[in-house]
Amino acid sequence: MSSLSLAVRDSNTMLRRNLLHARRYPSLTLNLLLTPVMLLLLFVYIFGNAMSGGAGRSAYIAYLVPGILLMTIGSTVIGTAVSVSTDMSEGIIARFRTMAIHRGSILVGHVIGSVIQSVMSVVLVGAVGVAIGFRSHHATVLDWLAAFGLIVLFALALTWIAVGMGLVSPTAEAASNNAMPLILLPLLSSAFVPLHSMPGWFQPIAHYQPFTPAIETLRGLLLGTHIGNNWWIALAWCLGLTVLGYRWSTSTFNQDPK
Amino acid sequence: MTNPAIAAHALRKSYGDKTVLDGIDITVPEGTIFSLLGPNGAGKTTAVKILSTLISPDGGQARVAGHDLTTDPQAVRATIGVTGQFSAVDGLITGEENMLLMADLHHLPKAEGHRVTTELLERFDLVEAAKKPASTYSGGMKRRLDIAMTLVGDPRIIFLDEPTTGLDPRSRHTMWQIIRELVATGTTVFLTTQYLEEADELADRIAVLNNGKIAAEGTAEELKRLIPGGHVRLRFTDPIAYRSAALALTDITHDDETLSLQIPSDGTQNNLRFILDRLDTAGIEADELTVHTPDLDDVFFALTDGTGTPNQPKEAVR
Numbered sequence: 001m002s003s004l005s006l007a008v009r010d011s012n013t014m015l016r017r018n019l020l021h022a023r024r025y026p027s028l029t030l031n032l033l034l035t036p037v038m039l040l041l042l043f044v045y046i047f048g049n050a051m052s053g054g055a056g057r058s059a060y061i062a063y064l065v066p067g068i069l070l071m072t073i074g075s076t077v078i079g080t081a082v083s084v085s086t087d088m089s090e091g092i093i094a095r096f097r098t099m100a101i102h103r104g105s106i107l108v109g110h111v112i113g114s115v116i117q118s119v120m121s122v123v124l125v126g127a128v129g130v131a132i133g134f135r136s137h138h139a140t141v142l143d144w145l146a147a148f149g150l151i152v153l154f155a156l157a158l159t160w161i162a163v164g165m166g167l168v169s170p171t172a173e174a175a176s177n178n179a180m181p182l183i184l185l186p187l188l189s190s191a192f193v194p195l196h197s198m199p200g201w202f203q204p205i206a207h208y209q210p211f212t213p214a215i216e217t218l219r220g221l222l223l224g225t226h227i228g229n230n231w232w233i234a235l236a237w238c239l240g241l242t243v244l245g246y247r248w249s250t251s252t253f254n255q256d257p258k
Numbered sequence: 259m260t261n262p263a264i265a266a267h268a269l270r271k272s273y274g275d276k277t278v279l280d281g282i283d284i285t286v287p288e289g290t291i292f293s294l295l296g297p298n299g300a301g302k303t304t305a306v307k308i309l310s311t312l313i314s315p316d317g318g319q320a321r322v323a324g325h326d327l328t329t330d331p332q333a334v335r336a337t338i339g340v341t342g343q344f345s346a347v348d349g350l351i352t353g354e355e356n357m358l359l360m361a362d363l364h365h366l367p368k369a370e371g372h373r374v375t376t377e378l379l380e381r382f383d384l385v386e387a388a389k390k391p392a393s394t395y396s397g398g399m400k401r402r403l404d405i406a407m408t409l410v411g412d413p414r415i416i417f418l419d420e421p422t423t424g425l426d427p428r429s430r431h432t433m434w435q436i437i438r439e440l441v442a443t444g445t446t447v448f449l450t451t452q453y454l455e456e457a458d459e460l461a462d463r464i465a466v467l468n469n470g471k472i473a474a475e476g477t478a479e480e481l482k483r484l485i486p487g488g489h490v491r492l493r494f495t496d497p498i499a500y501r502s503a504a505l506a507l508t509d510i511t512h513d514d515e516t517l518s519l520q521i522p523s524d525g526t527q528n529n530l531r532f533i534l535d536r537l538d539t540a541g542i543e544a545d546e547l548t549v550h551t552p553d554l555d556d557v558f559f560a561l562t563d564g565t566g567t568p569n570q571p572k573e574a575v576r
Contacts, residue, residue, distance in 0.1 A: 006365075010363065013359065013363055016362075017348070020351055024350060024351070090348070091342050091344045092348045094340075094342055094346055095340060095346035095407070097311070098335055098338065098340045100332050100335040256312070256313040256314060
């Protein structure tokens with residue numbers, strides 16, 4: 001068997017294993033969905049009046065949902081870090097390492113499984129958004145496709161980072177703590193309030209961190225707001241984090257296990 | 259002459275300043291059981307990890323099934339099966355799913371994978387539990403599933419790292435039976451254990467590993483002859499018989515509390531006859547006679563006496 005078809009076949013096997021885990025034990029994934037859903041409801045129904053600055057509830061829902069969707073990815077990949085860390089402590093990984101399989105397939109299986117879970121989570125949280133009144137009036141089919149592509153790329157980037165975090169974490173608790181910034185970063189982005197309402201010194205930080213450009217791009221695609229240079233900053237972040245996370249994860253994984 | 263299944267020379271491994279393997283040589287002929295015997299922390303697991311390509315040695319060379327460990331690990335992996343000390347099963351999925359996962363990773367055709375799975379689940383008495391998550395299995399069942407998974411790819415060389423540690427006696431005997439069957443079909447088995455009894459039961463050759471060095475190597479018989487520590491124990495209920503026996507025999511150790519005597523013995527027929535003759539001549543009948551062959555403690559202390567490094571705790575890191 002050629003090495004490429006071996007890689008594809010083994011990755012596919014590993015993916016099926018991870019999806020089986022996710023299907024058998026959905027509670028972790030579902031728990032992680034609670035954070036974005038609760039924040040969405042909290043900000044709309046409790047803080048909504050103060051946050052929207054009088055613009056009205058439906059306008060604030062429209063503003064909030066794109067950020068919440070990307071935050072959902074950040075939340076889902078915490079689960080990835082935890083499950084990678086748990087998995088690595090299991091004897092089965094040692095078994096995989098002594099088998100004549102494509103080594104990268106173990107991580108690739110985790111990554112693809114996690115991206116699929118992220119996308120499904122985004123769809124679920126999106127459905128909650130629609131249920132409370134989120135509507136996209138302007139988006140064309142092309143915009144939707146681009147939005148989908150952005151979500152997949154963003155999920156891929158955060159997943160590789162989370163896999164690296166899972167690999168360097170000795171326990172599931174440590175993995176969960178290490179991955180915490182992935183759900184805190186959206187709070188420091190334009191997800192909940194516009195950048196210009198933040199202190200001046202903080203605005204550049206909020207502007208150029210990974211979440212804001214992606215949120216602004218998604219907002220533009222779904223709501224027709226101005227995207228500007230955000231799309232390529234978002235794309236650069238996605239590619240950069242993917243490459244970084246991939247390198248970090250594979251080099252960590254290829255070291256001798258403890 | 260055929261190549262040995264495993265040939266290792268001067269294998270070394272350290273973690274930090276702690277030397278775990280200090281240059282060990284191992285040769286295992288094809289189709290035999292080789293046992294690496296030693297206490298916790300002796301380096302057994304490290305040896306298995308190196309020979310099964312899980313970690314790389316700091317020095318030395320090894321060939322497994324004729325393939326070099328460092329330059330061609332993938333070829334080594336294709337011929338070996340490993341059952342580690344901590345069960346290498348996926349607890350979140352069922353036993354059957356674990357087996358099918360192995361079949362997929364060995365790239366067996368679907369029908370073949372199902373056939374092998376059914377066959378092995380039956381052979382290892384796991385049919386009833388096949389549809390339950392492996393995390394719900396007992397220790398013995400997990401170990402059986404573990405070995406069944408190892409056998410999916412039909413490996414020519416199998417590494418078993420303490421396969422019976424923590425098992426109850428019945429499961430242990432089942433495991434021994436399984437291991438014997440493996441070798442009957444020509445498989446080579448590399449076994450580690452802390453129990454001399456186990457090495458004795460199973461292995462063609464035994465190497466005693468202590469502080470990262472092979473302290474002795476040979477058949478079970480050869481090793482036991484090296485080691486003092488065997489004795490005969492006589493127990494009495496009658497204090498008078500106990501005292502006369504103590505007088506009739508020499509070189510004894512008393513235990514007045516339990517009315518028992520301990521006489522050094524190599525366990526041979528001649529030696530036993532000598533002791534019994536002495537007792538007969540004196541007209542004494544013991545209520546119980548037991549022959550103690552050296553156990554791992556005896557082996558360990560005898561082989562490391564004076565050469566062991568006293569500063570290293572026994573349960574040092576592996």
